[in-house]
Amino acid sequence: MARVLVTEKIADGGLDALRAAGHDVDVQTGLEPAQLLEAVPGAHALIIRSSTQVTAEVLEAGRDLVVVGRAGIGLDNVDVEAATRRGVMVVNAPQSNILSTAEHTMAMLLSVARHIPQAHAALADGRWERSKWVGVELADKTLGIVGLGRIGKLVAQRASAFGMRIVAHDPFVAPERARQLNIDLVDLDTLAATADFVTLHVVKTPETIGMIGEDFFDRARPGIRIVNVSRGGVIDEAALAAALEDGRCGGAALDVYAEEPPTDSPLLGLPGFVGTPHLGASTREAQDKAGDTIAEQVRLALAGEFVPFAVNVAAAEASETVRPFLGVAEQLGGIFAGLSGGVPPVLDIEYQGELAGYDTRILTLSILKGAFAGTTEEPVSYVNAPQVAAERGIEVRDTTTVTTRDWVNLVTVAGGGHTVSGTLVGLRADPRLVLVDGHTVDVPPSAHMVIVRNDDRPGVIGRVGSVLGDAGVNIADMDVGRSDEGSSALMVISTSQAVPGEVVAALEASDGVASVAVVDRV
Template identity: 70%
Template sequence: MRVLVSEKIADGGLQRLRDAGHEVDVQLDLTPETLLDAVKGAHALIIRSATKVTKEVLETGTDLVVVGRAGIGLDNVDVAAATDRGVMVVNAPQSNTLSAAEHTMALLLAQARNVPQAHAALKDGRWERSKWEGVELSDKVLGIIGLGRIGKLVAQRAMAFGMKLIAYDPFVTPDRARQINVELVDLDTLMSRADFITLHLAKTPETAGLIGAEMLAKAKPTLRVINVARGGIVDEDALAAAIADGTIAGAALDVFAAEPTTESPLFELDQVVVTPHLGASTAEAQDKAGDTIAAMVELALAGDFVPFAVNVSAAEASESVRPYLPLAERLGRIFAGLCGGDGDGASGSGNSIDIEYQGQIAEYDTRILTLSVLKGFFGATSGEPVSYVNAPQVAEEQGIEVRPTATTTARDYVNLITIRSGAHSLAGTLVGLRSVPSLVMIDDHTVDVPPSEHLLVVRNEDRPGMIGTVGSVLGEASLNIDDMAVGSNEQGAKAIMVIATDRSVPDDVVTRLRGVDGIVSVYAVG
């Protein structure tokens, strides 16, 4: 597939995509207009922070499967529009965490000791030792807003400087914060107690302008604000005014509301240290981001589970659930074949699909398994590409209600996935230490057969000679039988055959079998 790369990405990641057989089309310095031309025919688009992936770009890129952001922030991607079009959006959330934490500490120290101001004065021929007196970090209170991956790394490093740590994060428990020697407080308390604050949270409608005039008015005059997160979380005009009138002592910023920018009231203040969005600008972070986003794009193009998909309703899969993803998708495809064998296509499933998870997997989040079932089902019945992103949307458009349930009670198997709709049912599991996939029930008949690519499901009257008759028809059509199971219903009647063949069973063979005396129904899957 064609992968369009619009910004500089580490060569190692791009080579990974080439090695996977994809065409990597690097076009740097695209304008919004030329991007619209370049994205036509591309199956993947890899960007950093400069490329704006708008609704228009997504509508023009009709072949797009995935947009990959080599970094964390997604301010430049219309994620909602991508989701509407079934385009997966992935990022590399762990690639620059260490670099961002270290740059936070660099700005923290630079702000405390006025390093860039003194450096500029000395290079300009001025020895201003007394003018640039700073403050120590030891025993100062550091307020961390956002105690996620980067916030925790900053806390660890600040603790080594002897700082007292407080934090605001509504998603972290007090016990978890205490484990890393951080006291959780509310935002107002943090602003009133802190000598330094550092921000580590995403820019959302709720966090935009979070640190504004009202919040800064609660601060001590010794407060210094550090922001290496996202521009716009700090109200830059309010911050400049607070520094200018002495409400707070200073600030150090790496990010701005509009980027790139070379003009700001903050740039006129000696108490302010600024850098041009360098938080992730290390060789190590760039390599990690390139490698990670290439791996995510490769998975997305292959239709596999993508751990860092941001617009998949369940983008995480525990180690206990993940082995069941291929089985769930295969069950969905086989179930579509059963329903389609009724002659009504996807509508043969009725107006709803019930998916039940039994056993140990029911203790975990199984939403990604439900997406896998839907991906398999609608991928077999829809003329359009179906992904983890748009599978629920396809179900809604076709008027099919999806009803997942889970129970930790399992009767015959440690774990079991069961699908039911209309007159059809199907169940599968993983068997043994090697986790071998197996179909264990079709249409309420017990079977034991691998969920092969090509299956023939034959319902028949329970009488002698039926297996031989079916085998003869397949043999005359030069179809090899790779595996076979004879299933029984609750009354013990051997009334179903499930046959794995070496290739797809032709329609004329299916028609011939349906005409055999004693055969009730025939379904060819795959």
């Protein structure tokens, strides 16, 4: 059971799922920074939204943290770099609020085009001002989308239904993909000069902070209207206020701000400004999806399983072909380390067969995770496994080949004179250890294994079995493999419990036994 600290309001369904999994869910909302530092020690997971600041200091205090979960998309309030250094996984819910955010963008777009908030305020104040609040139609106007990710594409689809022409700026989208969406990709200067409306859908990075500023408005089409429901700070609010006042900008609608709440923003009170208090994800549906998603990601992280939405894990997304091999890859790492008595300076990993056509980096992380398990004070995870390898000066080399002789897929770990290979077999994709140091075997990997290298002659297998039986060690599974030379054999034995040291010594002293290696995976 793990302690899960929750510092902001999360949908009850997600929290109930964590409780059902046996975890202690500790809800403490509204914590001040000092109070958070007092609450986080002893927590294995921390679930937040946008208000809680997860700093390096918080991560240092949370020495038991395995995962930080952000119920939403943005991670401005999490020091991801510090979390990665400490081996803490950071997860989010990237698809939970994309529809709500896209719809809010359209609401803001219509509001700034038709002056809806201003007209309502005047009417509520007793003023009938039909002639003052004359708006513009969206039809036949050009919408410039900055950031053509999931949300940007949804906005493009909805804006197209209004009869708008779409141009977009996104250096990470291929022109061919944009053409398939009937969108023209342009640089930011061209977008500014041609767009009647601009919507922003970018993450907050050093490159995007202040990207909409004085230079943009100097190049922009006169009267351009701006909508931002992405991240605060990507618009220079002082420059936007100046552009609204002198008419270069015909209207602006913001849901996010450089400082929240925006008490000192120069935009407040300007007649061409429409503002909402960070409501992009504030729908019942988005809140429920975010809570359910982040709870599931946290549950997977605490269980040491593959986490699809981990943001600080290389190759976090695994294909349906690759994902089933995560377990056997981690097992192979543990078996190899036990066989080798550690991890050698150079570790060679080979993927053969159908796997070779996919991104297998997550499998390499699984192998490292298994190989280093139990060797450090900090738990080894998908996040810090490469860091552990680097700190120990271990070179990891991956190779792939689409051909394999005996198996549809094969994963091999080699180095320091030892080799282990494994695969999945049958319709149920059961894991199998199929090769150990040149000896062909067929045995399911298990937590406790003994690998005995022995002379290939009668009586040795019986003596090994007797030693284990006399010590009360139950043999759960066993296979014997011969080398191509035929002069030696190798026994791979799965036991129901760890084999005590004195039993290992007795095995090593048995006639015909050349060496004994023990694998104990927690």
